[in-house]
Amino acid sequence: MKARLNLTVMFTATLVFCLLSHSGSAEAYDLHAVKGIEAFGGSKEAREILARNGFVVSDPTFKQIFEPYIKSPQVKEPSEKHPMGESLPSFITTDSAWHTYHILLEEGVKEMEQIQSQRLLRFSKRLWALAREQKINPDDDGLMLFASIGLALQDETHRKSLDSLGKIVVDALRAGTVPVDVSIGFPLAPQQFRAQSFYTQSSELSDYFAARQWYATVVFRLANARETRLALILAGLVNAD
Numbered sequence: 001m002k003a004r005l006n007l008t009v010m011f012t013a014t015l016v017f018c019l020l021s022h023s024g025s026a027e028a029y030d031l032h033a034v035k036g037i038e039a040f041g042g043s044k045e046a047r048e049i050l051a052r053n054g055f056v057v058s059d060p061t062f063k064q065i066f067e068p069y070i071k072s073p074q075v076k077e078p079s080e081k082h083p084m085g086e087s088l089p090s091f092i093t094t095d096s097a098w099h100t101y102h103i104l105l106e107e108g109v110k111e112m113e114q115i116q117s118q119r120l121l122r123f124s125k126r127l128w129a130l131a132r133e134q135k136i137n138p139d140d141d142g143l144m145l146f147a148s149i150g151l152a153l154q155d156e157t158h159r160k161s162l163d164s165l166g167k168i169v170v171d172a173l174r175a176g177t178v179p180v181d182v183s184i185g186f187p188l189a190p191q192q193f194r195a196q197s198f199y200t201q202s203s204e205l206s207d208y209f210a211a212r213q214w215y216a217t218v219v220f221r222l223a224n225a226r227e228t229r230l231a232l233i234l235a236g237l238v239n240a241d
Helices: 044-053 094-133 142-152 156-160 164-175 197-201 203-217 225-240
Strands: 009-012 055-058 074-076
Touching: 044 055, 094 142, 094 197, 094 203, 094 225, 142 156, 142 164, 142 203, 142 225, 164 203, 197 203
Parallel strands: none
Antiparallel strands: 009 055
8 A cells, every 4th residue: 555656647737727728829728828837747748748739648656646636736825815825626536535545544543553552551561460469379370471471562671571481472473483382272373463554664563463463362262171260360350450
């Protein structure tokens, strides 16, 4: 979606601008009478074709398909009637509107996820603290390890403080290539923890993606009595806090 697009922009003077034609002239269209003609950035040859045919195809390069519209040059300075000035009109096509919708949707989701990343970080810190305080069976630290790994995937400081077992799991999930055995549920595929799309744009979002995947993919199996008990304790901790 972010790929650079080589766009062929149709400078359709007959549709976009008010053209005045007059007979008996070498030019079919009087470009001096065209509103916004000063914004035309084509070559001398392109300008001659525009004057002769009323339209011309040029080939500027834009990062996004809608960029020519949002950066449309002003043809009138701000005035009392037009406080924001007046820009060239936009030529909207179905494909440009659809593409713009997806860009805006992605930006909206990214902003939402940036907020969610902080919420998940606070959740992980609190869960880890409660899991340490509420440890019922001293011989089973599965729930504390579960919370600790969830926090470590998102918090570098906590990641550095992990014991050897936790560090092995976190490093394998972040950079490994083979299924990783964890103390709860089934082995996990590290590929599921690799950030994608806009999550790769910052370390904060990449770490949040990995932590969210941890909570989403670790399975407390009903057929396993230990994991069922840990699931009940986890539910109780979240419900009581």
